[in-house]
Amino acid sequence: MSITLGQHRIEGGLFLAPMAGVTDAAFRSLCRSYGADYAVSEMLAADASLRHTRKSRQRLIFSDDDCPRAVQILGADPALLADAFDWVCDQGAQVVDFNMGCPAKKVCNVACGSALMRDEKQAAAIIEALGKVSAARAVPVTLKCRTGWDDSHTNAVTIAKMAQDAGFAMVTVHGRSRAGGYTSAVNYSTIAEVVRAVDIPVVANGDITDANRAAAVLKFTKAAALMIGRGALGRPWVFQQIRQSLETGECSPISMKQKVQTVLKHWALHHAHYDAAVATLSFRKHLLWYLADFEDFARYKAQLCSAKNSQEQYGLLVDWFSLKGWM
Ligand SMILES: Cc1cc2nc3c(=O)[nH]c(=O)nc-3n(C[C@H](O)[C@H](O)[C@H](O)COP(=O)(O)O)c2cc1C
Structure with a gap:
Protein backbone atom coordinates (compact mmCIF):
# COMPACT_ATOMS: atom_id res chain seq x y z
CA MET A 1 0.00 0.00 0.00
CA SER A 2 1.43 3.38 -0.90
CA ILE A 3 -0.12 6.74 -1.63
CA THR A 4 1.36 9.64 -3.54
CA LEU A 5 0.53 13.18 -2.48
CA GLY A 6 2.30 15.48 -4.93
CA GLN A 7 6.00 14.89 -4.41
CA HIS A 8 5.41 12.93 -1.18
CA ARG A 9 5.04 9.19 -1.05
CA ILE A 10 3.37 7.60 1.95
CA GLU A 11 4.39 4.00 2.38
CA GLY A 12 1.70 2.09 4.21
CA GLY A 13 -1.96 2.73 4.83
CA LEU A 14 -2.45 3.18 8.57
CA PHE A 15 -3.09 6.83 9.35
CA LEU A 16 -3.61 8.69 12.62
CA ALA A 17 -6.77 10.86 12.54
CA PRO A 18 -6.47 14.56 13.33
CA MET A 19 -7.95 15.17 16.80
CA ALA A 20 -7.97 18.68 18.24
CA GLY A 21 -6.47 18.75 21.73
CA VAL A 22 -4.87 15.34 21.23
CA THR A 23 -2.81 14.88 18.07
CA ASP A 24 -0.14 17.49 18.76
CA ALA A 25 3.40 16.94 17.51
CA ALA A 26 4.18 14.87 20.63
CA PHE A 27 1.36 12.36 20.14
CA ARG A 28 1.90 12.23 16.37
CA SER A 29 5.53 11.41 16.97
CA LEU A 30 4.65 8.65 19.42
CA CYS A 31 2.12 7.12 17.02
CA ARG A 32 4.64 7.32 14.17
CA SER A 33 7.11 5.41 16.36
CA TYR A 34 4.48 2.67 16.61
CA GLY A 35 3.98 2.55 12.86
CA ALA A 36 1.38 5.20 11.94
CA ASP A 37 2.23 5.97 8.32
CA TYR A 38 0.79 9.47 8.17
CA ALA A 39 -0.61 12.05 10.56
CA VAL A 40 -2.29 15.43 10.07
CA SER A 41 -2.13 18.32 12.54
CA GLU A 42 -5.03 19.38 14.72
CA MET A 43 -7.39 21.74 12.90
CA LEU A 44 -6.35 25.37 12.53
CA ALA A 45 -8.86 28.19 12.00
CA ALA A 46 -8.45 30.06 8.71
CA ASP A 47 -9.30 33.34 10.44
CA ALA A 48 -6.12 35.45 10.23
CA SER A 49 -6.86 37.14 13.57
CA LEU A 50 -6.39 33.78 15.32
CA ARG A 51 -3.04 32.94 13.74
CA HIS A 52 -0.88 34.22 16.52
CA THR A 53 -2.73 32.79 19.50
CA ARG A 54 -0.79 30.35 21.65
CA LYS A 55 -3.07 27.53 20.50
CA SER A 56 -2.48 28.21 16.79
CA ARG A 57 1.26 28.59 17.23
CA GLN A 58 1.37 25.33 19.16
CA ARG A 59 -0.57 23.55 16.41
CA LEU A 60 2.04 24.62 13.85
CA ILE A 61 4.93 22.99 15.68
CA PHE A 62 6.19 19.98 13.76
CA SER A 63 8.44 17.14 14.81
CA ASP A 64 11.04 15.38 12.67
CA ASP A 65 8.55 12.52 12.35
CA ASP A 66 6.08 14.73 10.52
CA CYS A 67 7.00 13.77 7.00
CA PRO A 68 5.29 15.15 5.14
CA ARG A 69 4.17 18.01 7.41
CA ALA A 70 0.39 17.99 6.95
CA VAL A 71 -1.71 20.83 8.38
CA GLN A 72 -5.48 20.87 8.55
CA ILE A 73 -7.40 24.11 8.03
CA LEU A 74 -10.99 24.95 8.87
CA GLY A 75 -13.11 27.82 7.57
CA ALA A 76 -16.12 28.92 5.56
CA ASP A 77 -14.81 31.60 3.23
CA PRO A 78 -12.94 30.67 0.02
CA ALA A 79 -10.67 33.76 0.02
CA LEU A 80 -9.76 33.44 3.71
CA LEU A 81 -9.09 29.75 3.28
CA ALA A 82 -6.89 30.35 0.23
CA ASP A 83 -4.96 32.90 2.27
CA ALA A 84 -4.69 30.46 5.20
CA PHE A 85 -3.41 27.79 2.79
CA ASP A 86 -0.66 30.16 1.67
CA TRP A 87 0.15 31.09 5.24
CA VAL A 88 0.45 27.54 6.57
CA CYS A 89 2.73 26.71 3.62
CA ASP A 90 4.92 29.64 4.64
CA GLN A 91 4.99 28.11 8.14
CA GLY A 92 6.25 24.79 6.76
CA ALA A 93 3.17 22.79 5.73
CA GLN A 94 3.90 20.35 2.90
CA VAL A 95 0.32 19.07 2.56
CA VAL A 96 -2.84 20.99 3.44
CA ASP A 97 -5.98 19.16 4.54
CA PHE A 98 -9.39 20.82 4.49
CA ASN A 99 -11.81 20.02 7.31
CA MET A 100 -15.36 19.41 6.10
CA GLY A 101 -16.21 17.02 8.90
CA CYS A 102 -16.18 18.79 12.25
CA PRO A 103 -19.65 18.44 13.81
CA ALA A 104 -19.16 20.82 16.77
CA LYS A 105 -22.02 23.31 17.22
CA LYS A 106 -19.71 26.32 17.49
CA VAL A 107 -18.08 25.28 14.20
CA CYS A 108 -21.28 24.44 12.32
CA ASN A 109 -23.01 27.60 13.57
CA VAL A 110 -20.46 29.61 11.60
CA ALA A 111 -20.97 27.42 8.51
CA CYS A 112 -17.63 25.60 8.85
CA GLY A 113 -16.73 21.92 9.09
CA SER A 114 -19.53 19.49 8.32
CA ALA A 115 -22.02 22.38 7.88
CA LEU A 116 -20.48 22.84 4.43
CA MET A 117 -21.82 19.46 3.38
CA ARG A 118 -25.33 20.92 3.32
CA ASP A 119 -24.21 23.92 1.25
CA GLU A 120 -22.74 22.35 -1.86
CA LYS A 121 -22.44 25.72 -3.64
CA GLN A 122 -20.21 27.11 -0.90
CA ALA A 123 -18.35 23.80 -0.63
CA ALA A 124 -17.67 23.95 -4.39
CA ALA A 125 -16.39 27.53 -4.16
CA ILE A 126 -13.99 26.60 -1.35
CA ILE A 127 -12.81 23.43 -3.05
CA GLU A 128 -12.14 25.34 -6.26
CA ALA A 129 -10.23 28.08 -4.41
CA LEU A 130 -8.11 25.56 -2.52
CA GLY A 131 -7.44 23.57 -5.70
CA LYS A 132 -6.09 26.74 -7.35
CA VAL A 133 -3.79 27.72 -4.51
CA SER A 134 -2.60 24.12 -4.24
CA ALA A 135 -1.60 24.17 -7.92
CA ALA A 136 0.03 27.59 -7.60
CA ARG A 137 2.08 26.57 -4.55
CA ALA A 138 2.71 23.01 -5.77
CA VAL A 139 1.53 21.83 -2.33
CA PRO A 140 -1.02 18.99 -2.40
CA VAL A 141 -4.43 19.58 -0.87
CA THR A 142 -6.62 16.85 0.63
CA LEU A 143 -10.14 16.74 2.03
CA LYS A 144 -11.66 15.19 5.14
CA CYS A 145 -15.45 14.95 5.11
CA ARG A 146 -18.36 12.99 6.50
CA THR A 147 -21.04 11.05 4.59
CA GLY A 148 -23.33 14.10 4.55
CA TRP A 149 -25.27 16.46 6.79
CA ASP A 150 -27.72 13.79 7.92
CA ASP A 151 -28.67 10.33 6.80
CA SER A 152 -31.27 11.56 4.34
CA HIS A 153 -28.69 13.84 2.70
CA THR A 154 -25.74 11.61 1.90
CA ASN A 155 -23.55 13.50 -0.56
CA ALA A 156 -19.99 12.38 0.11
CA VAL A 157 -19.75 11.07 -3.48
CA THR A 158 -20.69 14.49 -4.92
CA ILE A 159 -18.25 16.30 -2.62
CA ALA A 160 -15.43 13.83 -3.34
CA LYS A 161 -15.94 14.21 -7.10
CA MET A 162 -15.78 18.00 -6.71
CA ALA A 163 -12.50 17.60 -4.84
CA GLN A 164 -11.07 15.29 -7.48
CA ASP A 165 -12.06 17.68 -10.28
CA ALA A 166 -10.40 20.57 -8.44
CA GLY A 167 -7.11 18.67 -8.19
CA PHE A 168 -7.31 17.35 -4.62
CA ALA A 169 -4.87 14.51 -4.02
CA MET A 170 -6.83 12.42 -1.50
CA VAL A 171 -10.11 12.32 0.38
CA THR A 172 -10.84 10.88 3.82
CA VAL A 173 -14.41 9.91 4.59
CA HIS A 174 -15.56 9.58 8.20
CA GLY A 175 -18.46 7.19 7.66
CA ARG A 176 -21.02 9.13 9.67
CA SER A 177 -23.23 12.09 8.85
CA ARG A 178 -22.99 15.25 10.91
CA ALA A 179 -26.20 14.16 12.65
CA GLY A 180 -24.50 10.87 13.56
CA GLY A 181 -21.93 12.67 15.71
CA TYR A 182 -19.39 10.19 16.98
CA THR A 183 -21.72 7.40 18.00
CA SER A 184 -24.05 6.35 15.17
CA ALA A 185 -23.27 3.15 13.29
CA VAL A 186 -20.54 3.80 10.72
CA ASN A 187 -21.80 3.71 7.15
CA TYR A 188 -18.98 1.88 5.37
CA SER A 189 -21.21 1.48 2.26
CA THR A 190 -20.95 5.19 1.52
CA ILE A 191 -17.17 5.02 1.91
CA ALA A 192 -17.15 2.13 -0.59
CA GLU A 193 -19.30 4.19 -2.98
CA VAL A 194 -16.82 7.06 -2.79
CA VAL A 195 -13.97 4.62 -3.51
CA ARG A 196 -15.78 3.44 -6.63
CA ALA A 197 -16.69 6.97 -7.73
CA VAL A 198 -13.26 8.64 -7.72
CA ASP A 199 -9.77 7.77 -8.88
CA ILE A 200 -7.89 9.64 -6.13
CA PRO A 201 -7.02 7.65 -2.97
CA VAL A 202 -9.84 7.39 -0.44
CA VAL A 203 -9.15 6.89 3.26
CA ALA A 204 -11.76 5.09 5.37
CA ASN A 205 -12.40 6.41 8.87
CA GLY A 206 -14.75 5.55 11.71
CA ASP A 207 -14.62 3.05 14.57
CA ILE A 208 -11.49 1.25 13.38
CA THR A 209 -10.00 0.12 16.68
CA ASP A 210 -8.52 -3.31 16.07
CA ALA A 211 -7.14 -5.62 13.43
CA ASN A 212 -10.41 -7.46 12.77
CA ARG A 213 -12.25 -4.26 12.05
CA ALA A 214 -9.34 -2.94 10.00
CA ALA A 215 -9.26 -6.04 7.81
CA ALA A 216 -13.03 -6.01 7.37
CA VAL A 217 -13.15 -2.30 6.45
CA LEU A 218 -10.31 -2.67 3.95
CA LYS A 219 -11.99 -5.65 2.33
CA PHE A 220 -15.43 -4.07 2.22
CA THR A 221 -14.55 -0.53 1.16
CA LYS A 222 -11.37 -1.22 -0.86
CA ALA A 223 -10.08 2.06 0.56
CA ALA A 224 -6.47 3.02 -0.09
CA ALA A 225 -5.82 3.54 3.63
CA LEU A 226 -7.43 3.45 7.07
CA MET A 227 -7.55 6.33 9.53
CA ILE A 228 -7.66 5.63 13.26
CA GLY A 229 -8.79 8.21 15.81
CA ARG A 230 -10.19 7.24 19.20
CA GLY A 231 -8.74 3.74 18.87
CA ALA A 232 -5.31 5.30 19.44
CA LEU A 233 -6.22 7.20 22.63
CA GLY A 234 -4.13 5.64 25.37
CA ARG A 235 -3.15 2.96 22.81
CA PRO A 236 -0.62 4.44 20.38
CA TRP A 237 0.66 0.89 19.85
CA VAL A 238 -2.60 0.08 18.00
CA PHE A 239 -0.84 0.82 14.68
CA GLN A 240 1.85 -1.78 15.39
CA GLN A 241 -0.74 -4.35 16.43
CA ILE A 242 -2.99 -3.80 13.41
CA ARG A 243 -0.04 -3.90 11.00
CA GLN A 244 1.31 -7.10 12.53
CA SER A 245 -2.08 -8.73 12.39
CA LEU A 246 -2.76 -7.67 8.78
CA GLU A 247 0.66 -8.93 7.71
CA THR A 248 0.99 -12.13 9.73
CA GLY A 249 -2.44 -12.93 11.14
CA GLU A 250 -1.00 -12.67 14.65
CA CYS A 251 -1.06 -9.89 17.20
CA SER A 252 1.46 -9.74 20.06
CA PRO A 253 0.12 -8.21 23.26
CA ILE A 254 1.91 -5.12 24.59
CA SER A 255 3.71 -5.92 27.84
C1 LIG B 1 -11.23 14.67 20.57
C2 LIG B 1 -11.44 14.66 19.08
C3 LIG B 1 -10.98 15.72 18.33
C4 LIG B 1 -11.15 15.73 16.93
N1 LIG B 1 -10.62 16.76 16.20
C5 LIG B 1 -10.66 16.71 14.84
C6 LIG B 1 -9.96 17.68 14.05
O1 LIG B 1 -9.29 18.59 14.55
N2 LIG B 1 -10.07 17.56 12.70
C7 LIG B 1 -10.79 16.54 12.10
O2 LIG B 1 -10.84 16.48 10.87
N3 LIG B 1 -11.43 15.61 12.83
C8 LIG B 1 -11.36 15.65 14.16
N4 LIG B 1 -11.94 14.66 14.90
C9 LIG B 1 -12.58 13.53 14.21
C10 LIG B 1 -11.58 12.37 13.98
O3 LIG B 1 -10.54 12.78 13.12
C11 LIG B 1 -12.28 11.14 13.37
O4 LIG B 1 -12.82 11.50 12.14
C12 LIG B 1 -13.40 10.61 14.26
O5 LIG B 1 -12.99 10.53 15.63
C13 LIG B 1 -13.85 9.22 13.80
O6 LIG B 1 -12.77 8.32 13.84
P1 LIG B 1 -12.62 7.24 15.04
O7 LIG B 1 -13.92 6.48 15.13
O8 LIG B 1 -11.46 6.38 14.63
O9 LIG B 1 -12.38 8.01 16.28
C14 LIG B 1 -11.82 14.65 16.28
C15 LIG B 1 -12.29 13.59 17.07
C16 LIG B 1 -12.10 13.57 18.43
C17 LIG B 1 -12.61 12.39 19.23
Whole structure:
Protein backbone atom coordinates (compact mmCIF):
# COMPACT_ATOMS: atom_id res chain seq x y z
CA MET A 1 0.00 0.00 0.00
CA SER A 2 1.43 3.38 -0.90
CA ILE A 3 -0.12 6.74 -1.63
CA THR A 4 1.36 9.64 -3.54
CA LEU A 5 0.53 13.18 -2.48
CA GLY A 6 2.30 15.48 -4.93
CA GLN A 7 6.00 14.89 -4.41
CA HIS A 8 5.41 12.93 -1.18
CA ARG A 9 5.04 9.19 -1.05
CA ILE A 10 3.37 7.60 1.95
CA GLU A 11 4.39 4.00 2.38
CA GLY A 12 1.70 2.09 4.21
CA GLY A 13 -1.96 2.73 4.83
CA LEU A 14 -2.45 3.18 8.57
CA PHE A 15 -3.09 6.83 9.35
CA LEU A 16 -3.61 8.69 12.62
CA ALA A 17 -6.77 10.86 12.54
CA PRO A 18 -6.47 14.56 13.33
CA MET A 19 -7.95 15.17 16.80
CA ALA A 20 -7.97 18.68 18.24
CA GLY A 21 -6.47 18.75 21.73
CA VAL A 22 -4.87 15.34 21.23
CA THR A 23 -2.81 14.88 18.07
CA ASP A 24 -0.14 17.49 18.76
CA ALA A 25 3.40 16.94 17.51
CA ALA A 26 4.18 14.87 20.63
CA PHE A 27 1.36 12.36 20.14
CA ARG A 28 1.90 12.23 16.37
CA SER A 29 5.53 11.41 16.97
CA LEU A 30 4.65 8.65 19.42
CA CYS A 31 2.12 7.12 17.02
CA ARG A 32 4.64 7.32 14.17
CA SER A 33 7.11 5.41 16.36
CA TYR A 34 4.48 2.67 16.61
CA GLY A 35 3.98 2.55 12.86
CA ALA A 36 1.38 5.20 11.94
CA ASP A 37 2.23 5.97 8.32
CA TYR A 38 0.79 9.47 8.17
CA ALA A 39 -0.61 12.05 10.56
CA VAL A 40 -2.29 15.43 10.07
CA SER A 41 -2.13 18.32 12.54
CA GLU A 42 -5.03 19.38 14.72
CA MET A 43 -7.39 21.74 12.90
CA LEU A 44 -6.35 25.37 12.53
CA ALA A 45 -8.86 28.19 12.00
CA ALA A 46 -8.45 30.06 8.71
CA ASP A 47 -9.30 33.34 10.44
CA ALA A 48 -6.12 35.45 10.23
CA SER A 49 -6.86 37.14 13.57
CA LEU A 50 -6.39 33.78 15.32
CA ARG A 51 -3.04 32.94 13.74
CA HIS A 52 -0.88 34.22 16.52
CA THR A 53 -2.73 32.79 19.50
CA ARG A 54 -0.79 30.35 21.65
CA LYS A 55 -3.07 27.53 20.50
CA SER A 56 -2.48 28.21 16.79
CA ARG A 57 1.26 28.59 17.23
CA GLN A 58 1.37 25.33 19.16
CA ARG A 59 -0.57 23.55 16.41
CA LEU A 60 2.04 24.62 13.85
CA ILE A 61 4.93 22.99 15.68
CA PHE A 62 6.19 19.98 13.76
CA SER A 63 8.44 17.14 14.81
CA ASP A 64 11.04 15.38 12.67
CA ASP A 65 8.55 12.52 12.35
CA ASP A 66 6.08 14.73 10.52
CA CYS A 67 7.00 13.77 7.00
CA PRO A 68 5.29 15.15 5.14
CA ARG A 69 4.17 18.01 7.41
CA ALA A 70 0.39 17.99 6.95
CA VAL A 71 -1.71 20.83 8.38
CA GLN A 72 -5.48 20.87 8.55
CA ILE A 73 -7.40 24.11 8.03
CA LEU A 74 -10.99 24.95 8.87
CA GLY A 75 -13.11 27.82 7.57
CA ALA A 76 -16.12 28.92 5.56
CA ASP A 77 -14.81 31.60 3.23
CA PRO A 78 -12.94 30.67 0.02
CA ALA A 79 -10.67 33.76 0.02
CA LEU A 80 -9.76 33.44 3.71
CA LEU A 81 -9.09 29.75 3.28
CA ALA A 82 -6.89 30.35 0.23
CA ASP A 83 -4.96 32.90 2.27
CA ALA A 84 -4.69 30.46 5.20
CA PHE A 85 -3.41 27.79 2.79
CA ASP A 86 -0.66 30.16 1.67
CA TRP A 87 0.15 31.09 5.24
CA VAL A 88 0.45 27.54 6.57
CA CYS A 89 2.73 26.71 3.62
CA ASP A 90 4.92 29.64 4.64
CA GLN A 91 4.99 28.11 8.14
CA GLY A 92 6.25 24.79 6.76
CA ALA A 93 3.17 22.79 5.73
CA GLN A 94 3.90 20.35 2.90
CA VAL A 95 0.32 19.07 2.56
CA VAL A 96 -2.84 20.99 3.44
CA ASP A 97 -5.98 19.16 4.54
CA PHE A 98 -9.39 20.82 4.49
CA ASN A 99 -11.81 20.02 7.31
CA MET A 100 -15.36 19.41 6.10
CA GLY A 101 -16.21 17.02 8.90
CA CYS A 102 -16.18 18.79 12.25
CA PRO A 103 -19.65 18.44 13.81
CA ALA A 104 -19.16 20.82 16.77
CA LYS A 105 -22.02 23.31 17.22
CA LYS A 106 -19.71 26.32 17.49
CA VAL A 107 -18.08 25.28 14.20
CA CYS A 108 -21.28 24.44 12.32
CA ASN A 109 -23.01 27.60 13.57
CA VAL A 110 -20.46 29.61 11.60
CA ALA A 111 -20.97 27.42 8.51
CA CYS A 112 -17.63 25.60 8.85
CA GLY A 113 -16.73 21.92 9.09
CA SER A 114 -19.53 19.49 8.32
CA ALA A 115 -22.02 22.38 7.88
CA LEU A 116 -20.48 22.84 4.43
CA MET A 117 -21.82 19.46 3.38
CA ARG A 118 -25.33 20.92 3.32
CA ASP A 119 -24.21 23.92 1.25
CA GLU A 120 -22.74 22.35 -1.86
CA LYS A 121 -22.44 25.72 -3.64
CA GLN A 122 -20.21 27.11 -0.90
CA ALA A 123 -18.35 23.80 -0.63
CA ALA A 124 -17.67 23.95 -4.39
CA ALA A 125 -16.39 27.53 -4.16
CA ILE A 126 -13.99 26.60 -1.35
CA ILE A 127 -12.81 23.43 -3.05
CA GLU A 128 -12.14 25.34 -6.26
CA ALA A 129 -10.23 28.08 -4.41
CA LEU A 130 -8.11 25.56 -2.52
CA GLY A 131 -7.44 23.57 -5.70
CA LYS A 132 -6.09 26.74 -7.35
CA VAL A 133 -3.79 27.72 -4.51
CA SER A 134 -2.60 24.12 -4.24
CA ALA A 135 -1.60 24.17 -7.92
CA ALA A 136 0.03 27.59 -7.60
CA ARG A 137 2.08 26.57 -4.55
CA ALA A 138 2.71 23.01 -5.77
CA VAL A 139 1.53 21.83 -2.33
CA PRO A 140 -1.02 18.99 -2.40
CA VAL A 141 -4.43 19.58 -0.87
CA THR A 142 -6.62 16.85 0.63
CA LEU A 143 -10.14 16.74 2.03
CA LYS A 144 -11.66 15.19 5.14
CA CYS A 145 -15.45 14.95 5.11
CA ARG A 146 -18.36 12.99 6.50
CA THR A 147 -21.04 11.05 4.59
CA GLY A 148 -23.33 14.10 4.55
CA TRP A 149 -25.27 16.46 6.79
CA ASP A 150 -27.72 13.79 7.92
CA ASP A 151 -28.67 10.33 6.80
CA SER A 152 -31.27 11.56 4.34
CA HIS A 153 -28.69 13.84 2.70
CA THR A 154 -25.74 11.61 1.90
CA ASN A 155 -23.55 13.50 -0.56
CA ALA A 156 -19.99 12.38 0.11
CA VAL A 157 -19.75 11.07 -3.48
CA THR A 158 -20.69 14.49 -4.92
CA ILE A 159 -18.25 16.30 -2.62
CA ALA A 160 -15.43 13.83 -3.34
CA LYS A 161 -15.94 14.21 -7.10
CA MET A 162 -15.78 18.00 -6.71
CA ALA A 163 -12.50 17.60 -4.84
CA GLN A 164 -11.07 15.29 -7.48
CA ASP A 165 -12.06 17.68 -10.28
CA ALA A 166 -10.40 20.57 -8.44
CA GLY A 167 -7.11 18.67 -8.19
CA PHE A 168 -7.31 17.35 -4.62
CA ALA A 169 -4.87 14.51 -4.02
CA MET A 170 -6.83 12.42 -1.50
CA VAL A 171 -10.11 12.32 0.38
CA THR A 172 -10.84 10.88 3.82
CA VAL A 173 -14.41 9.91 4.59
CA HIS A 174 -15.56 9.58 8.20
CA GLY A 175 -18.46 7.19 7.66
CA ARG A 176 -21.02 9.13 9.67
CA SER A 177 -23.23 12.09 8.85
CA ARG A 178 -22.99 15.25 10.91
CA ALA A 179 -26.20 14.16 12.65
CA GLY A 180 -24.50 10.87 13.56
CA GLY A 181 -21.93 12.67 15.71
CA TYR A 182 -19.39 10.19 16.98
CA THR A 183 -21.72 7.40 18.00
CA SER A 184 -24.05 6.35 15.17
CA ALA A 185 -23.27 3.15 13.29
CA VAL A 186 -20.54 3.80 10.72
CA ASN A 187 -21.80 3.71 7.15
CA TYR A 188 -18.98 1.88 5.37
CA SER A 189 -21.21 1.48 2.26
CA THR A 190 -20.95 5.19 1.52
CA ILE A 191 -17.17 5.02 1.91
CA ALA A 192 -17.15 2.13 -0.59
CA GLU A 193 -19.30 4.19 -2.98
CA VAL A 194 -16.82 7.06 -2.79
CA VAL A 195 -13.97 4.62 -3.51
CA ARG A 196 -15.78 3.44 -6.63
CA ALA A 197 -16.69 6.97 -7.73
CA VAL A 198 -13.26 8.64 -7.72
CA ASP A 199 -9.77 7.77 -8.88
CA ILE A 200 -7.89 9.64 -6.13
CA PRO A 201 -7.02 7.65 -2.97
CA VAL A 202 -9.84 7.39 -0.44
CA VAL A 203 -9.15 6.89 3.26
CA ALA A 204 -11.76 5.09 5.37
CA ASN A 205 -12.40 6.41 8.87
CA GLY A 206 -14.75 5.55 11.71
CA ASP A 207 -14.62 3.05 14.57
CA ILE A 208 -11.49 1.25 13.38
CA THR A 209 -10.00 0.12 16.68
CA ASP A 210 -8.52 -3.31 16.07
CA ALA A 211 -7.14 -5.62 13.43
CA ASN A 212 -10.41 -7.46 12.77
CA ARG A 213 -12.25 -4.26 12.05
CA ALA A 214 -9.34 -2.94 10.00
CA ALA A 215 -9.26 -6.04 7.81
CA ALA A 216 -13.03 -6.01 7.37
CA VAL A 217 -13.15 -2.30 6.45
CA LEU A 218 -10.31 -2.67 3.95
CA LYS A 219 -11.99 -5.65 2.33
CA PHE A 220 -15.43 -4.07 2.22
CA THR A 221 -14.55 -0.53 1.16
CA LYS A 222 -11.37 -1.22 -0.86
CA ALA A 223 -10.08 2.06 0.56
CA ALA A 224 -6.47 3.02 -0.09
CA ALA A 225 -5.82 3.54 3.63
CA LEU A 226 -7.43 3.45 7.07
CA MET A 227 -7.55 6.33 9.53
CA ILE A 228 -7.66 5.63 13.26
CA GLY A 229 -8.79 8.21 15.81
CA ARG A 230 -10.19 7.24 19.20
CA GLY A 231 -8.74 3.74 18.87
CA ALA A 232 -5.31 5.30 19.44
CA LEU A 233 -6.22 7.20 22.63
CA GLY A 234 -4.13 5.64 25.37
CA ARG A 235 -3.15 2.96 22.81
CA PRO A 236 -0.62 4.44 20.38
CA TRP A 237 0.66 0.89 19.85
CA VAL A 238 -2.60 0.08 18.00
CA PHE A 239 -0.84 0.82 14.68
CA GLN A 240 1.85 -1.78 15.39
CA GLN A 241 -0.74 -4.35 16.43
CA ILE A 242 -2.99 -3.80 13.41
CA ARG A 243 -0.04 -3.90 11.00
CA GLN A 244 1.31 -7.10 12.53
CA SER A 245 -2.08 -8.73 12.39
CA LEU A 246 -2.76 -7.67 8.78
CA GLU A 247 0.66 -8.93 7.71
CA THR A 248 0.99 -12.13 9.73
CA GLY A 249 -2.44 -12.93 11.14
CA GLU A 250 -1.00 -12.67 14.65
CA CYS A 251 -1.06 -9.89 17.20
CA SER A 252 1.46 -9.74 20.06
CA PRO A 253 0.12 -8.21 23.26
CA ILE A 254 1.91 -5.12 24.59
CA SER A 255 3.71 -5.92 27.84
CA MET A 256 3.10 -3.90 31.00
CA LYS A 257 6.71 -2.75 30.84
CA GLN A 258 6.26 -1.43 27.31
CA LYS A 259 3.01 0.32 28.26
CA VAL A 260 4.72 2.01 31.18
CA GLN A 261 7.69 3.05 29.01
CA THR A 262 5.24 4.48 26.47
CA VAL A 263 3.39 6.52 29.11
CA LEU A 264 6.70 7.97 30.35
CA LYS A 265 7.96 8.62 26.83
CA HIS A 266 4.70 10.40 26.00
CA TRP A 267 4.98 12.40 29.22
CA ALA A 268 8.46 13.57 28.16
CA LEU A 269 7.42 14.41 24.59
CA HIS A 270 4.34 16.23 25.88
CA HIS A 271 6.33 18.28 28.36
CA ALA A 272 8.86 19.18 25.69
CA HIS A 273 5.97 20.44 23.51
CA TYR A 274 4.05 22.57 26.05
CA ASP A 275 4.94 24.96 28.86
CA ALA A 276 5.19 23.05 32.14
CA ALA A 277 1.99 24.50 33.65
CA VAL A 278 -0.09 23.74 30.56
CA ALA A 279 1.52 20.33 30.13
CA THR A 280 0.66 19.04 33.61
CA LEU A 281 -3.01 19.79 33.05
CA SER A 282 -3.24 18.73 29.44
CA PHE A 283 -1.46 15.42 30.06
CA ARG A 284 -4.18 14.37 32.50
CA LYS A 285 -6.54 13.26 29.75
CA HIS A 286 -3.82 11.05 28.27
CA LEU A 287 -3.21 9.55 31.72
CA LEU A 288 -6.89 8.74 32.07
CA TRP A 289 -6.88 7.02 28.68
CA TYR A 290 -3.68 5.09 29.30
CA LEU A 291 -4.27 4.05 32.86
CA ALA A 292 -8.00 3.33 32.94
CA ASP A 293 -7.47 -0.41 32.93
CA PHE A 294 -4.22 -0.47 34.95
CA GLU A 295 -4.53 -2.45 38.17
CA ASP A 296 -5.39 -0.22 41.14
CA PHE A 297 -5.90 2.88 38.99
CA ALA A 298 -8.97 3.83 41.05
CA ARG A 299 -6.71 4.21 44.09
CA TYR A 300 -4.23 6.49 42.34
CA LYS A 301 -6.54 8.46 40.05
CA ALA A 302 -7.43 11.32 42.40
CA GLN A 303 -3.83 11.78 43.51
CA LEU A 304 -2.47 11.69 39.95
CA CYS A 305 -5.07 14.16 38.74
CA SER A 306 -4.34 16.59 41.54
CA ALA A 307 -0.58 16.79 40.88
CA LYS A 308 0.25 20.49 40.99
CA ASN A 309 3.27 20.46 38.73
CA SER A 310 5.12 18.30 36.24
CA GLN A 311 7.67 16.97 38.72
CA GLU A 312 4.93 15.87 41.08
CA GLN A 313 2.97 14.22 38.26
CA TYR A 314 6.05 12.37 37.00
CA GLY A 315 7.09 11.37 40.53
CA LEU A 316 3.66 9.92 41.31
CA LEU A 317 3.69 7.92 38.10
CA VAL A 318 7.16 6.52 38.68
CA ASP A 319 6.38 5.67 42.33
CA TRP A 320 3.25 3.77 41.34
CA PHE A 321 4.88 1.93 38.43
CA SER A 322 7.89 1.01 40.60
CA LEU A 323 5.72 -0.19 43.48
CA LYS A 324 3.89 -2.49 41.08
CA GLY A 325 7.15 -3.77 39.60
CA TRP A 326 6.24 -2.53 36.13
CA MET A 327 9.52 -0.68 35.57
C1 LIG B 1 -11.23 14.67 20.57
C2 LIG B 1 -11.44 14.66 19.08
C3 LIG B 1 -10.98 15.72 18.33
C4 LIG B 1 -11.15 15.73 16.93
N1 LIG B 1 -10.62 16.76 16.20
C5 LIG B 1 -10.66 16.71 14.84
C6 LIG B 1 -9.96 17.68 14.05
O1 LIG B 1 -9.29 18.59 14.55
N2 LIG B 1 -10.07 17.56 12.70
C7 LIG B 1 -10.79 16.54 12.10
O2 LIG B 1 -10.84 16.48 10.87
N3 LIG B 1 -11.43 15.61 12.83
C8 LIG B 1 -11.36 15.65 14.16
N4 LIG B 1 -11.94 14.66 14.90
C9 LIG B 1 -12.58 13.53 14.21
C10 LIG B 1 -11.58 12.37 13.98
O3 LIG B 1 -10.54 12.78 13.12
C11 LIG B 1 -12.28 11.14 13.37
O4 LIG B 1 -12.82 11.50 12.14
C12 LIG B 1 -13.40 10.61 14.26
O5 LIG B 1 -12.99 10.53 15.63
C13 LIG B 1 -13.85 9.22 13.80
O6 LIG B 1 -12.77 8.32 13.84
P1 LIG B 1 -12.62 7.24 15.04
O7 LIG B 1 -13.92 6.48 15.13
O8 LIG B 1 -11.46 6.38 14.63
O9 LIG B 1 -12.38 8.01 16.28
C14 LIG B 1 -11.82 14.65 16.28
C15 LIG B 1 -12.29 13.59 17.07
C16 LIG B 1 -12.10 13.57 18.43
C17 LIG B 1 -12.61 12.39 19.23
